[in-house]
Amino acid sequence: MWDLISNSVYAGILLSIAIGIIGSLIVINKATSITGSIAHGSFGGIGIGIYFGINILLSTTVFTLFLALILAFITIYYKHRSDSLIGVIWALGMSVGIIFLSLSSGYHADALSYLFGNILLVENSDIFMMAGVDLLLLISIIVLYNRFLAMSYDMEFLKVRGINAEILYTYFLILTSLTIVMSVRAIGIILILALFTIPPLIAERFTKKFYLMMVLSGVLSLIFVVGGIILSYYFDLSPTPVIVIIAALGLFLSMFKKG
Amino acid sequence: MRAVEIKNLYFKYQNEWVLENINLEVEDGEFVAIVGPNGGGKTTLLRLMLGFLKPTEGEIKIYGKPPKEASSFMGYVPQYTSFSLDIPITVFDIVLQGRLERGKFFYSKKDKKKALEIMEKLKIKDFKDRKIKDLSGGQRQKVLIARALVSEPKIVLMDEPTSAIDPKGQKEILDLIESMQITRVVVSHDIKILLRNVDKIVYIHKKAVIHEGPKLNIPKDKHFCEVELIEFLKADECGI
Numbered sequence: 001m002w003d004l005i006s007n008s009v010y011a012g013i014l015l016s017i018a019i020g021i022i023g024s025l026i027v028i029n030k031a032t033s034i035t036g037s038i039a040h041g042s043f044g045g046i047g048i049g050i051y052f053g054i055n056i057l058l059s060t061t062v063f064t065l066f067l068a069l070i071l072a073f074i075t076i077y078y079k080h081r082s083d084s085l086i087g088v089i090w091a092l093g094m095s096v097g098i099i100f101l102s103l104s105s106g107y108h109a110d111a112l113s114y115l116f117g118n119i120l121l122v123e124n125s126d127i128f129m130m131a132g133v134d135l136l137l138l139i140s141i142i143v144l145y146n147r148f149l150a151m152s153y154d155m156e157f158l159k160v161r162g163i164n165a166e167i168l169y170t171y172f173l174i175l176t177s178l179t180i181v182m183s184v185r186a187i188g189i190i191l192i193l194a195l196f197t198i199p200p201l202i203a204e205r206f207t208k209k210f211y212l213m214m215v216l217s218g219v220l221s222l223i224f225v226v227g228g229i230i231l232s233y234y235f236d237l238s239p240t241p242v243i244v245i246i247a248a249l250g251l252f253l254s255m256f257k258k259g
Numbered sequence: 260m261r262a263v264e265i266k267n268l269y270f271k272y273q274n275e276w277v278l279e280n281i282n283l284e285v286e287d288g289e290f291v292a293i294v295g296p297n298g299g300g301k302t303t304l305l306r307l308m309l310g311f312l313k314p315t316e317g318e319i320k321i322y323g324k325p326p327k328e329a330s331s332f333m334g335y336v337p338q339y340t341s342f343s344l345d346i347p348i349t350v351f352d353i354v355l356q357g358r359l360e361r362g363k364f365f366y367s368k369k370d371k372k373k374a375l376e377i378m379e380k381l382k383i384k385d386f387k388d389r390k391i392k393d394l395s396g397g398q399r400q401k402v403l404i405a406r407a408l409v410s411e412p413k414i415v416l417m418d419e420p421t422s423a424i425d426p427k428g429q430k431e432i433l434d435l436i437e438s439m440q441i442t443r444v445v446v447s448h449d450i451k452i453l454l455r456n457v458d459k460i461v462y463i464h465k466k467a468v469i470h471e472g473p474k475l476n477i478p479k480d481k482h483f484c485e486v487e488l489i490e491f492l493k494a495d496e497c498g499i
Contacts, residue, residue, distance in 0.1 A: 028346045143364055150356040153346055156337065157406070160309060162330030162361040207347045208390045 005229055007127060008119045008239070011186050012225035014130035015119075019199055020218025021137045022179045024210065025172060027200040028152040032193065034071050034173065037086045039180050039192040041067045041093020046114050046184075047100030056110070057129070060184065064177040067093055072170040117188025119229060119239045126185050133182040140175060141214070148172065149210050191240045198247040199224065202254040224250065260323050262287045262414050262442040263308065268317035270303060277303050281317070283461060285442060287413070292453060293446045295463040304463065305418055305446045309335055322413060331360065334407030334415035339399040340423050344392035350402050351387040354378055357409035377405045381435065397428020404435065414442040421449050 026035050045063025049056035067089060074085045101111055113121070141148070150158050151168050158165040180192060187195055203216035228243030235242075263285035270278040278300045285291050293301045306312045308319055310326030321329035334357070351374060358370040378384040381401050386394060391402065400420055407415050420436065421429040429451070436443055437455050445452060453460060 028343075030343070146356070146359060146364065146366065149348065149352065150359055153348055153353065153356070154337065154342060156309075156311060157335060157356065158359070159311065160330055160333060160335040161357075161359045161410075162327075163359060204345060204347055208349055208388075209352070210347050213347045 005120065005233060007122050007124070008186075008229050009226060010127050011119055011122045011130060012222060012229060014127065014134050015183060015186060015195075015225060016218045016221035017134045018130070018137055018179045018182065019196055019221040020214045020216075021141050022176055023196040023221070024200040024203065024214045024217050025148060025152065026176065027197055027204060028210070028213075029172065031173075031176070032197055033083065033086050033090075034075065035176055035180070035196055036193045037071060037090040037093070038064055038067050038173070038177050039184075039189050040090050042177075042180055042184060043098070043115070043189055044093040044096030044100075046111055047097030047104075050108055050111060051100040051104045056114075057181070061178070061181050063093070064181055065174060068173040068177040069170065072166075072173045076166050076169065113188075114184050115189050116238065117184065117186055117191065117240050119186040119225070119243075120233070122186050126182075130182045130186075133178050136178065137175060140171075144168070144171075145211070152210075186240075187243075188240050191244050194244045195221070195224075195240075195247060198244075198251050202251055205254055205257055220247075220250065260287065261285065261320075262289065262322060263291075263444065264320040264323075265308075266318050268304075268307065268319065269315045270300075270307060270312065271315040272303075278307075278463075281463075285444060285459065288440070288442055289458040290437065290439075290443045290456065291445070291459045291461060292455075292457045293444065293461045293463060294448065294450055294453065297448055299463045299465065301446045301448075301463045302418060305416055305444070308416055308444070309333070331410075332413040334410060334412035336400075336403050336407045336415060336417040336420055338419045338422050339396060339403055342391075346391075348391060349388050350378070350383060350391060350394070351375075353391060353402050354387075354405045354409055357406040360410075373411075374405075374409050377409045381405050381408075395428065396424040397431055400424060400428070400432055401435070404432070408439075412441065414444065415439070417443070417445045419447055419449070420445060421447065421452070 026032060042060050042064045045060035046056055048063060049059030052059070071086060071089060074089070075082045078085055101108055147158070147163065147168055151165055151172070155165045155169070158168070179196075183192055183195075199217035199220040200213060202220055203213045207213040207216055224243050224247040227246050228239050231237070231246070232239035232242045261284055263283065265281055265283040268278060268281040269276065281304065293304065295301050303312065307314055308321065308326055310329070319326055321333060326333070354374045354377065355366055355370060358366060358373065375384060375387070378387055381404065383398060383401050383405060386398060391399060394402065404420070417436070421432050424432065429449070433452065433455055436445060
């Protein structure tokens, strides 16, 4: 059994580190819809990669980074209409993906695998990429912890202190994009949002320091992911929905805690 | 050097003038209250002074520098109601944010010492490890004042510091502002601030400064007297 699920467990550990960091930042920055927009919009990169026959990982990375820059621009300069515009980018990215897929010849099972993901099918190359993104996230959060926390609480105050809050926010969205790209094969575009936000939402209720929120959401992600992998293996189910259902149950249980 | 110098300031938003021909001077150490009805442009003026907005015409100088270059000696106190209460952040974390500056990524021992000192002074040290959501409105506002003061600014700009606070909390906040030894510019629609020892009242109404001057020198101006100020100031000062 271990041989079959070892890569998925390693992927689960690496995903949990990423979710602990970036998921917590997404939740406290109220950037859930932006994350959904980048995640779903990334399908455009997948369609472009398949149509032109280029490396899908590369095309998805470039496309999601492009989306992150557009979304940063929208949220900074068109704040009053950002909610609607985020929805437009969400649909636009998916439309680009669907059009390029329909222009491509043949049946593309791999495109569907990106939509739903399968952590049991991750390869060594995926593990290396996840480790690389995790390293970048860890370095970024160590160096920028105080700034990210200040940005999340009061972005304008950061500006008064002479710090370029717009660049910091854009960097946060770039990190979010890279984390989405690294997670697409394992979790799938459709369910990324749930897994990125549920563990931090639970952790937020039990912690009063942000770094503790990140640690707890990382631990919770690991429990949900490994639990989901084991259950899906034994019951022959698709792992991502099982992981999301376990996490959602955890969220509902946590809501019994007052405060 | 003057603390604030605003010359021929105009500001337009979405093709509509919000402020027109504003001229204002604030001396070092003065306590200035910017008052007036909602929608008159007072918060816009504060945001221009903070560098969040760019003037359409005219110029603003804070101790001789444009607002964006004045961050090292400027403190800002927003309304406490503007922020999420769910973020896992303690009072100490928030106050320390006032020590952040360009090129600085980590807090030093000196930063932490300064933060504790200011919290002690503002009587919020006992709450330092509490989550911000566990504090009353007045206490939350004090935390934001501590965050502004911890960088030891020459000037502090405040936006409605007594808004949504109970009367006891309002008194404490106004006592605190009054006792500060630095330049204070306070925007407020709560005109109780005028009962305090302010050096200058700036009354903004319909995009323009209607009155600028000390409390004892209130003009017999129709615009100035017809509004709610009359409730707090002697009627004969307004010639009514």
